[in-house]
Amino acid sequence: MTEGSKTELKNAQVKLKIKLAAARLFQEQGFPATSMRELAQKVGLEASSLYNYIKSKDELLIEICTQHSQTFMRGLDEVLDSSASIEQKLTAIIEQHVILAFNDPSIVTVFNDEWKHLPLEVKSEFIKQRKHYENRILKLLESGMEEGTFQKLDPKICLYSFLSALKWVHYGYKPDKLDPKTVVKQISEFLLKGLMIRP
Amino acid sequence: MTEGSKTELKNAQVKLKIKLAAARLFQEQGFPATSMRELAQKVGLEASSLYNYIKSKDELLIEICTQHSQTFMRGLDEVLDSSASIEQKLTAIIEQHVILAFNDPSIVTVFNDEWKHLPLEVKSEFIKQRKHYENRILKLLESGMEEGTFQKLDPKICLYSFLSALKWVHYGYKPDKLDPKTVVKQISEFLLKGLMIRP
């Protein structure tokens, strides 16, 4: 390993540290309300020194959002390409969301709430990706309705309600120390079988 | 009617106009990213003139959030005090959320997403109110489980999933021109009976 690549490695580590601190601040205060001075303080640098590791404040948001977007996409590929039943696939999608929300709550929050502050160009690409992601799950719901596994309801309303229902795990109020596995099981039961008791 | 009260009436109208424009901007860009210059332009004034009608930028956010909080609370009182069955009460809560989201999407979005920018004092009161609101619905879920209407699941997970599932109606992507009544019916079916078909 040359001296040069060692430096690059170190730089990448510092950049990662900056990115994680940024995710936490963006989560707590939102992207526009977070200043580079504040971020610098969190990682023990002066504001101007940050620019040795990153290009701009925007870059941080872009990398957080797009990396997470790719993680989601890859996870969805894996689930949909499997030979599992439709019901199993849907449970796997729930599991994927919950585990990501447990592991990286800050990043998931930024991904969910702060994408609207992306620069215009990147934002429209982000929306396109998300639309694509949603459409693939929509197809899954529709085929489940066709094959008689799922109730015949408005697929889009189901889709949005389904995805929204998963969007609380990453927030502060984790119910009393529940482990991810239990949460997955309970949410799956709630979404697949409904609140009302079965006759 | 005196001249003075006429002026007050006019002032109140302008203030309302400012508040609605603010809600729309806060929704689109978030509270910190919205400038008073921008808001002034939307209502056809100079930035400094806004301060004849409002005290501060914070005041706008405070009034939007607390007014909506009170609307929610009053609606919940009405539902819970009625003699309806638990199932009917839950449907009525869904209906309340959906109708508010259809009528005032901007205000609902600000209420949901921008409350974290409230001044510290007001914010903790806001969180307290919301907690109270959540607890009353939690009790409803728990009593439904006890009396055998609802599945016995973790009540808090149900509560959060239930409330989250209602949080997409106010966003841009209204599925193709659906009317509120249909949305209420579909969401209720989805949440109460679940995705899987009944045996």
Next chain:
DNA sequence: CCTACCGATCGGTAGG
């Protein structure tokens, strides 16, 4: 309701 303006803070750069 506007013009003129304030101090503070922003993201980011130059230069070393």
Next chain:
DNA sequence: CCTACCGATCGGTAGG
């Protein structure tokens, strides 16, 4: 990696 600093913009006020 820091000191020193830039132009731009912020929320808000004075005074009329």
